[in-house]
Amino acid sequence: MKVGKHIIAELYGVKRELIMLKERVKSIMDYVVENAKLTKVGEVYKQFYREGKPHGVTGIILVAESHLSIHTWPEYGLINLDIFTCGDSRKADKAFELFIEKLKPKKHRKYILDRG
Numbered sequence: 001m002k003v004g005k006h007i008i009a010e011l012y013g014v015k016r017e018l019i020m021l022k023e024r025v026k027s028i029m030d031y032v033v034e035n036a037k038l039t040k041v042g043e044v045y046k047q048f049y050r051e052g053k054p055h056g057v058t059g060i061i062l063v064a065e066s067h068l069s070i071h072t073w074p075e076y077g078l079i080n081l082d083i084f085t086c087g088d089s090r091k092a093d094k095a096f097e098l099f100i101e102k103l104k105p106k107k108h109r110k111y112i113l114d115r116g
Helices: 022-035 090-103
Strands: 004-012 040-050 053-063 066-073 078-086 107-115
Touching (some): 022 040, 022 053, 022 066, 078 090
Antiparallel strands (some): 004 107, 053 066
C-alpha cells in the first residue's frame, strides 16, 4: 500500500539573493504551494543572522497533503528541500519542478521515497 511520495533534495549553486531573506523564501514557498495545488494549513519561518545581518532561512509549510520544508545556506548557494505529499503523487513532482523553476540551481540531487 502506497500512501505518499517523499522527495528529499539538495540544490546547489542557487543565487544568494534568492535564499538569504525570509520574505523571499516565503514568497517562493507560497508560489510552489499555490501552483502545485496544495492546501496550506500553517507555516513557520526562521530568519538566521550572522554578525547582525540576515543570513539563511528555515521554513516549513504544513499542507493538508503533508508538508514542505526548506533550509538555506546562502554562503554555499545550498538548499536542503523536503516535499512530502499523501494521495496524488503528481503534486510532489509538480512542487519539485516549481522549486527548480524558481530557484534555478546549477545542479541538484534528488531522492524519492514511496511511503507506506
